[in-house]
Amino acid sequence: MTTVLQHLTDGLTRSMEGDKRVFLLGEDLLDPYGGAFKVTRGISTRFPERVLTTPISEAAIVGIATGMAMRGLRPVVEIMFGDFVTLIMDQVINHASKFRWVYNNNVSVPIVVRTPMGGRRGYGPTHSQSLEKLFLGIPGVRVLAPNTIGDPALLLQNAIADDDPVVFIEHKLLYACHRLEIGKGDLVDGEVEQFGERYPTYNIRFSSKPQISIATYGYNFEIVRKVALEVLYEREIFTEIIVFSQLSPFNLMPLAESLSKSHHLLTVEEGSSNLGWGSEIAARIAESDLNNVKIRRVGALDFPIANTKTLEDLILPSQSVIKKAIYDLME
Amino acid sequence: MLLIRRFEERLLEEFSSGKLAGTTHAYIGQEANAVGIFDVLHKDDIIFSNHRCHGHYLAYGGDPYLLAAEVMGKSTGLVGGRGGSQHIHLRNFYSNGIQGGIVPIATGMALAEKYIKSKRITLVFLGDGTLGQGIIYESFNFASLWNIPVLFVVENNRYAQTTPIEIAVAGNIPDRFKAFGINTWECNSTDVVKIREDSEQAVNFVRSNMQPAGLILQTYRFAAHSKGDDFRKPEEIASNKKSDPLLIHGNRLEKTDREMAESEITWIINEAFSRADQDPYPGSNNLPPILL
Known part of the structure; x- marks a missing residue:
């Protein structure tokens, strides 16, 4: 591989x-x-x-x-x-x-x-x-x-x-991750839809009726994918993950399409979430024609990243923080 | 030189009468620098200029009308009104308004030309004020390490906006180049003929050795840095005007030739400004759709 x-x-x-x-x-x-x-x-x-x-x-x-x-x-x-x-x-x-x-x-x-x-x-x-x-x-x-x-x-x-x-x-x-193969491993029950050719956005869904749309990119997709499986097994929450290859400028359409079904948006990034990528996505969705979308953003806390692992783990968005955000959002 | 002088005077006039908005940096007093150096360049050599670029552009052979229209912000300007006074482009002439930031770019252009073996050299302008920017020393290091055919021209007019060189530049200018093993020529004259001679040595060195060089020109600007920011002593300015490059070179010409040049240039400038004045401003049709 x-x-x-x-x-x-x-x-x-x-x-x-x-x-x-x-x-x-x-x-x-x-x-x-x-x-x-x-x-x-x-x-x-x-x-x-x-x-x-x-x-x-x-x-x-x-x-x-x-x-x-x-x-x-x-x-x-x-x-x-x-x-x-x-x-x-x-x-x-x-x-x-x-x-x-x-x-x-x-x-x-x-x-x-x-x-x-x-x-x-x-x-x-x-x-x-x-x-x-x-x-x-x-x-x-x-x-x-x-x-x-x-x-x-x-x-x-x-x-x-x-x-x-x-x-x-x-x-x-x-760098150490492997490319996913559709229909195998994590994606055995998943379906992937690609939007755009040169710099694609991917919608990964595990049901035709997702309850929450999670926007993310890069490595944090690896973490989000694990959380998606956990919330599915623990509480039967079906997610749709929208993975952006292009962060700026960006095409909102694939996410908006997903939100028209789920009405719940979570953005996940590793940079500090204040005034970040997720903030812009949230603003665009708020300005769009979509009504009744509940939104949460997850990102790093507003601290410099500490050297020691215990603090670094607290500052950067973890699986448990993402999972909690999903449960809060779905309540 | 006379074209540059009259063009800049006309611009300052238009600014003070409120016809022009924005900002400008006049080349008045420094005209002999660009005219002297460019005379020894080849037609397709590359020039990267700075905020004080009008004189450089006109010495390059740029059309005064296109520059007038650009400074006025007209759609017919050099770059359609997008760049204005400090950000212009024509063939192999470029300018930008950030001190020192253009120096690595010119160095990269020279490197590209070396790779494609074009024999073109690249010249980039710095001022004494630019010596405060760290990126120029990064660029000197690269240019020397990689034998890049770029000529760094320092126009030392002794003031960074209002700050005199004595309280802004430590040590001396040639040593800055020497530290990187870059050969440097100095010219302490406002005589265009002398500047041409000294430039020729530096330009020839860069072209024949495919190596960088420094050229330091001691100069003086008669106008303010920009507008309304001149706090120099009037006596100092007056004494420097005794070595006005136009005076020095003008004395070599017959009176009738000088008069003829004046009237021809007056006509060119009037023509440029009145034509540009009637041109349209760019509108929403000049803003293309934003592509994702």
Whole structure:
């Protein structure tokens, strides 16, 4: 079985094979080390000219990639830990995301910034965050996150083929996960409906009459899936899970369709839930034509992520917190 | 140089009479820099300019009408009114309004051109104020490590908006390049001919060695940084005007040639501004649907 990590490496490799304009830039990318989380392992050996290992200069790496993109190349940047994206914000917001539109569509900026996010590994407050919400809602920036129901390799290849800047969020725990097979394992009784081709949304339902719709993305789909089975066995609550590959901008339709049946919405993300991804979804649903939708959001508590496991477990959304939110919502 | 001077004067006039909204950063006093350097560039070399980009754009050969329309916010402007004074693009000329943020981008452009073996070099503008931004030093490091053909041009006009260099820049400017092993040329003149000579050495070095270089131009702006933010002593400005680049180069010309240039440029500028004035503003039909 292939892990998400291997799929991502395959996606990068295929993009580099198929398009000589694709370059990788980032810290410690060269073999034998092959990058901090090994997504780029083996690639510098195959394409030594096009893998550029860099000094610790996140802002300039993204700036250089932006310049390369504006002159016809397709650079892919790896930011070693998602926590370090704070250093690239000016380049993304005031440069890469602006040029195409501000120059009246005379240029394009096809860059991908890949970065591992997320906690649950005891890395502490500056190496465990899920900071993707900082990129949500920036005009001109697309934010994607792979998951185990879709094809991570294809998602990454599509991002690299995109003509606009993409931020690609990879949860650290997702790397070791395997792709799901429909009709097997967790999904033996599940049905999957895919919306969209390039950056799909997946609705996973266990009944034609779901009682609750759970919106999530990335690794947290793994946790939500376990909770879905628990609430089914414990209280016979049928869930429909809506897994977004594209976080921003996003298409509300698949979720709205599910809510027209369930009328209960739970959003689950690992970043802090205040003013987060789930907040925007809740607002959109409140503004929509759907009536009588009860809503709960689950995310991290408003603390820096503690180093010790006991506190980290309390701060990040756990299976039991998600389950409790479902039971509260259904009361 | 005269076209730049008169264009900027006209813009400042239009701002003070309330005809223009927004902001501007005049190149008055610094005209010889861009004119001198660009004369030794090749036609398809790349230029990344900053907030003070009008003079650079006009020296690049940009049409004054398109810039006037852009600053006025007209749909016929260089970039359809989306960018305004500081954010413009024409062929291989780009500008953006963030101090220093453009430096790694120009460095990346130069790197891309090196990969495709185009022989183009890239030039990027910094000011003395930009020296406070950390990202430029990250860029110097990359440029030197990877032998990137980019020319960093520091126009030192001695003021970062209102703050004099003495209380904003420690050490000296050439040492900043030296620390990264980047060859640097300095020019302490406002004579366009001298600036051209010194630039030629730096430009030729970058092109023939495919390596970065620094070019430091000691200069002075006669106008405010932007508008209404000039607190320099009038005597200081007056004394610097003795080395006005237009005066120095103008003395090389016959009086009749100078008069002819003045009248021709007056006509070009009047034409540019009156034509742009009649152009429409962009409206909702210029906002495309937002794609998911």
